[in-house]
Amino acid sequence: MTESVNACVALRADGVGLVLDATGTGLPAVAHWGPDLGELSESDARGLILGGVEPVMANLVDEPVRLALLPEHWTGWVGRPGLSGSRAGRDWSPKFRTVALRIDGQPVAVEDSSVGGGLIVINRTGPAVVEADAVDDVAQLSVTIVVELAAGGLVRTRATLTNRGETYQLDDLVLALPVPAAAREILDFAGRWGKERTPQRRDLTVGVHLREGRKGRTGPEAATVLHVGTPGFGFATGEVWGVHTGWSGNHTHYAERLSTGEQVVGGGELLLPGEVRLERGETYTSPWVYGSYGVGLDAVARRFHRFLRARDNHPSTERPVTINVWEAVYFDHDLDHLLDLAERAAALGVERYVLDDGWFGSRRDDHSGLGDWQVSADVWPQGLHPLVNRVRELGMEFGLWFEPEMINLDSDVARKHPEWVMATGDRLPVESRFQQVINLGIPECYDYVRDAIFAILAEYEIGYLKWDHNRDLIDAGTQPSGRPGVHQQTLAFYRLVDEIKAAHPGLEIESCSSGGARVDLGVLERADRVWVSDCIDPLERQLMHRWTSQLIPPELMGAHVASGRSHTTGREHDLGFRAATAIFGHLGIEWDLVKATEAELAELADWIAFYREHRDLLLGGDLVRLDHPDETLMVSGVVAPDRSRAVYSYASVARSEVALLGRLRFPGLDPARCYRVTPALLEHAPSGLRPPPWWGVEVVRDHAYADLAAGHRPRYVPTAGAAGIQASGSLLTSVGLAAAPIDPDQAVVYLVESI
Numbered sequence: 001m002t003e004s005v006n007a008c009v010a011l012r013a014d015g016v017g018l019v020l021d022a023t024g025t026g027l028p029a030v031a032h033w034g035p036d037l038g039e040l041s042e043s044d045a046r047g048l049i050l051g052g053v054e055p056v057m058a059n060l061v062d063e064p065v066r067l068a069l070l071p072e073h074w075t076g077w078v079g080r081p082g083l084s085g086s087r088a089g090r091d092w093s094p095k096f097r098t099v100a101l102r103i104d105g106q107p108v109a110v111e112d113s114s115v116g117g118g119l120i121v122i123n124r125t126g127p128a129v130v131e132a133d134a135v136d137d138v139a140q141l142s143v144t145i146v147v148e149l150a151a152g153g154l155v156r157t158r159a160t161l162t163n164r165g166e167t168y169q170l171d172d173l174v175l176a177l178p179v180p181a182a183a184r185e186i187l188d189f190a191g192r193w194g195k196e197r198t199p200q201r202r203d204l205t206v207g208v209h210l211r212e213g214r215k216g217r218t219g220p221e222a223a224t225v226l227h228v229g230t231p232g233f234g235f236a237t238g239e240v241w242g243v244h245t246g247w248s249g250n251h252t253h254y255a256e257r258l259s260t261g262e263q264v265v266g267g268g269e270l271l272l273p274g275e276v277r278l279e280r281g282e283t284y285t286s287p288w289v290y291g292s293y294g295v296g297l298d299a300v301a302r303r304f305h306r307f308l309r310a311r312d313n314h315p316s317t318e319r320p321v322t323i324n325v326w327e328a329v330y331f332d333h334d335l336d337h338l339l340d341l342a343e344r345a346a347a348l349g350v351e352r353y354v355l356d357d358g359w360f361g362s363r364r365d366d367h368s369g370l371g372d373w374q375v376s377a378d379v380w381p382q383g384l385h386p387l388v389n390r391v392r393e394l395g396m397e398f399g400l401w402f403e404p405e406m407i408n409l410d411s412d413v414a415r416k417h418p419e420w421v422m423a424t425g426d427r428l429p430v431e432s433r434f435q436q437v438i439n440l441g442i443p444e445c446y447d448y449v450r451d452a453i454f455a456i457l458a459e460y461e462i463g464y465l466k467w468d469h470n471r472d473l474i475d476a477g478t479q480p481s482g483r484p485g486v487h488q489q490t491l492a493f494y495r496l497v498d499e500i501k502a503a504h505p506g507l508e509i510e511s512c513s514s515g516g517a518r519v520d521l522g523v524l525e526r527a528d529r530v531w532v533s534d535c536i537d538p539l540e541r542q543l544m545h546r547w548t549s550q551l552i553p554p555e556l557m558g559a560h561v562a563s564g565r566s567h568t569t570g571r572e573h574d575l576g577f578r579a580a581t582a583i584f585g586h587l588g589i590e591w592d593l594v595k596a597t598e599a600e601l602a603e604l605a606d607w608i609a610f611y612r613e614h615r616d617l618l619l620g621g622d623l624v625r626l627d628h629p630d631e632t633l634m635v636s637g638v639v640a641p642d643r644s645r646a647v648y649s650y651a652s653v654a655r656s657e658v659a660l661l662g663r664l665r666f667p668g669l670d671p672a673r674c675y676r677v678t679p680a681l682l683e684h685a686p687s688g689l690r691p692p693p694w695w696g697v698e699v700v701r702d703h704a705y706a707d708l709a710a711g712h713r714p715r716y717v718p719t720a721g722a723a724g725i726q727a728s729g730s731l732l733t734s735v736g737l738a739a740a741p742i743d744p745d746q747a748v749v750y751l752v753e754s755i
Contacts, residue, residue: 005101007108007120008045011128012036014306016153016293020130021049022108023119025097026075027068028132028145030178033155034239034293045121060260067262069145070159071176072096079256079264080208083143084172087165094141096134103130127151140165145175152306155291156246163278170276174252175289176266179241183263185231186255187297188223189547194535194568196220196516197547204228204257211253212270216437216473216486220517220533223253225292225550227300228265234627236296236667243267244304244551246521247287249490265291272484287522297550298667301623305553308524309620315508315528317619319555320351320397321608322588324466327536327567329592331358331365333379337594338387344593346394348601349608352588353391354399354466359384361411367434368410370403373452388460399464399508400456404449405493406470407438413448420445422485424477432471439478440492441485450496457504467497467527469513490522497526510558519548529556529586536562536590537569538581539745542634542651545585546625554638555619559585561604563592573745575600576684579607580649580747583618584636587611603684610681614751617645624648624668632656632744639668643729644754647680650739651747663736666752669729673754677737678724680749682716688743691716694725695740726755 008031009020019032019040031048040048053064061076068075070082074095086092101108103122127150135142144160157175184204188211189197197220202209211223227233229240245251245267253267267289276284292303308314323345329337333355342353357363359380361372369376375383384400391398407414407421409428414421414436422437423429429436440446456462478485501507511518511527515534524530532548533541541559548557559582565572582588587608593601611618621638624646628635632655637648648666669675679685679695691697697716716723725737732752740748 005098005108005120007101007122008040008049009103009130010037010040010045010121010123011130011149012038012123012125013127013149013151014153014303016149016155016303018147018149018155019045019048020147022098022101022132023049026066027070027072027096027098027134028130028147029066029068033177033241033291034180039123040121042119042121045119057260065260065262067176067178067264069147069157069175069177070096070143071264079258079262080174080176080254080266082174082176083161085168085170087168091139091141091165091168094136094139096136096141096143098132098134100133101130104128141168150307151310152303153293154303154307155293156288157291158286158288160283160285161278162283163280165280168278169274170278170284171271172268173284173286174254174266174268175286176264177241177243177291179228179263179265181261181263182230183228183239183241185229185233187227187229188225188253189221191221193220193514193517194533195540196519196533196544197224198543199547204255204263206257206259209255213251214270215517216249216476216489217469217513218248218251218518218520218523220515222520224519225300226253226255226265226267227297228255228263234296235298235625236627239295240293240297240300241265242292242300244290244292244521245269245287246290246525247490248493248518248520248522249486251287269487272486275484275487290521298624301550304551305623308553308556315555317555317616319586319615319619321349321611322352322354322399322560322586323350324354324356324560324588324590326356327562327590327592331363333358335386339390340594341592342387342391342394342396344601345589346396348605349612350396350589352397352399352464354401354464355384355387356401356466357403357468359400368408370435371407371411371413371438373402373404373449373456375456384460392461397463398461399466400460400462401466401468402453403468403470404453404496405437405440405489406435408435417445419479421479422473422476422489423479424475424482424484426482427475429475432474435471437471437473437476437489439485439489440496441478441488446492446496450499453500454503457500457507463506464508464510466510466512466531469518471514494522494526501526516544516548519551521551524552524556529558531558532585535566535568536560537566537571538573538578539571539653540569541581542653545581546634546636549623553619553623554585557585558588559583560588560590561607562590563595574687575603576686577651577745577747579604580651580749583607583611583749584638584649586619587615606681606684614647617647621646622668626665626667630656630658630661633661633739635664637666637668643668643670643673646752648750648752649747650750652742652744655744660741661739664739665734665736666732666750669733669752670754671728671730671733673729674726675729675732675752676724676726676755677732678722678751679740680751682723685713685716686742686746686748687713688741688746689716689748690741692738692740694737696720696723696725
């Protein structure tokens with residue numbers, strides 16, 4: 001007799017349906033992932049499972065191929081296998097047999113299919129977790145596959161492999177989710193330092209679209225979310241299936257279409273040769289692979305956002321306005337200057353002050369000192385106390401920069417422990433940014449770094465760490481053997497952050513990695529925000545914010561107002577454009593305020609006040625983006641979950657070939673409600689503005705005021721006591737209102753409130 005669970009598990013949450021085929025003895029397969037099908041009857045379940053079995057075609061295997069969550073080669077699946085590994089060439093094609101199934105921890109009764117056992121249909125509404133245990137007695141391997149339909153309708157899955165025999169070398173483990181034949185277009189991301197997450201599209205053709213990350217960190221060019229959808233899908237249209245690998249080290253995303261027509265998206269950790277060798281009884285657990293389905297990219301993004309916001313450790317919308325002093329002072333740590341910055345920041349309404357690189361060891365530039373995590377007595381003879389104490393007296397939280405995973409060879413710790421530098425082949429890796437990687441996989445090294453951080457946290461009142469990671473991992477081995485160590489380094493990083501946060505409840509940590517090179521859901525299980533990019537040029541940030549928010553919500557994106565001239569691009573931008581870009585993330589300042597004019601400080605204070613007044617909406621609303629036919633206009637916003645309020649940004653990022661852009665729609669509103677639409681911060685109107693009549697404003701050309709404010713610009717005063725217009729949500733979402741022409745590199749922000 002053949003033992004089988006013989007069950008169909010139908011999970012439903014937030015408009016998504018996930019149906020698992022757990023019939024027979026094979027690994028669980030996905031019978032449906034897409035729109036909610038409602039509660040399934042036994043006949044529905046049989047129809048769904050049997051109706052998805054393809055006929056046997058000529059010159060293929062003589063049985064229909066069953067695609068499991070962990071695809072298996074023995075079934076006749078000739079695409080990428082879920083598990084690759086062997087014992088010196090043996091046991092490389094396992095055949096797993098499911099022996100147990102649990103839902104939310106409760107076992108499902110095992111049916112004996114050979115004596116006519118019926119199909120068990122289990123319907124669950126709301127978040128649920130399914131676990132399947134399977135074994136291959138011949139290959140001496142067992143696996144547990146976990147599938148969860150989480151808050152927001154997000155799917156995630158992972159596998160734990162256990163070796164029951166002699167040493168087993170694991171080469172690859174990926175999980176795959178099927179997508180229908182109608183999904184034939186790919187969207188994922190490319191990028192570089194200073195220009196992270198640039199979208200790219202292509203057709204899904206026969207073969208594998210493979211995105212590998214081999215940098216030892218997520219990388220600025222990571223796929224981030226690999227989408228496959230119906231051709232031409234946009235922010236609000238077309239069915240889209242997206243996958244994300246939640247891992248901060250080497251990783252894989254892929255989409256595959258076989259000549260037989262099957263299509264999958266999947267991912268996992270990318271393992272270096274010999275990196276994971278399992279002895280008898282040892283296990284390997286893959287990263288979570290996340291799947292998000294929706295009609296339109298906004299729906300896909302909102303599932304990620306709702307999942308993150310449902311976590312117990314998710315930060316509140318009361319994200320403190322932050323100043324980071326890096327672009328203000330770089331390595332020049334002059335106490336008087338830093339105190340002056342603190343005074344000016346506090347007066348503007350800033351709530352957190354972060355001291356960046358250069359406070360420790362011999363770190364007067366980027367050539368030395370990394371790894372010596374002791375306050376420099378030369379620069380700080382009284383320690384950091386004078387600055388920390390004053391910052392706290394001013395009512396601000398104090399934050400500090402670290403780069404715990406890196407080391408300069410010109411440092412005391414490298415001279416004492418050269419064996420702690422990650423290396424292989426009896427050579428040092430090529431330098432990057434004058435630094436190497438310190439090996440947290442070595443217990444003594446890990447303890448040193450942890451204890452050094454703990455000592456700083458014990459001496460000073462620190463509420464925030466900016467955690468940087470400024471180079472790729474090349475030749476990242478463990479001395480003296482040189483065996484690859486990226487996997488262990490990633491786990492050690494996670495363990496170190498977990499240990500620090502457990503010892504210091506309430507401490508927040510920002511993930512920075514040459515800017516946005518470590519943005520993934522693995523690091524965000526621990527970090528409280530990410531630094532989107534080292535480039536704070538608002539024109540570049542318009543695009544980077546637009547696409548970083550495809551994975552994470554605005555409250556997790558560090559978005560700062562920089563100086564008028566960008567340090568990375570050399571462009572100059574008005575303060576209004578810089579601020580209107582930054583308020584749609586976790587707002588901060590990266591600017592030497594000592595050099596700001598009084599007019600600039602007054603305008604910046606107004607933007608900060610606007611952010612603080614509306615941050616519950618800016619950082620707690622649903623993201624909406626518009627596919628505007630004129631690519632010179634970038635439209636986005638956030639809408640309150642109850643649809644009572646919204647804030648929109650209409651940013652001009654280039655000159656159009658036409659003078660007028662027609663009507664602008666306001667997506668996401670309730671069609672049945674009436675709203676008032678008002679241009680925000682009229683006193684800081686963008687250059688080139690031509691207010692349409694519906695704004696209800698008149699122009700006042702007061703040059704005395706304009707000289708003070710910015711470049712002889714006019715003022716705009718409501719004509720009847722209140723600017724704006726009233727209109728139905730149906731009109732605003734479907735038809736829209738006339739656009740207000742503005743110069744390039746300018747933005748208009750609108751407040752929308754139901755009445």
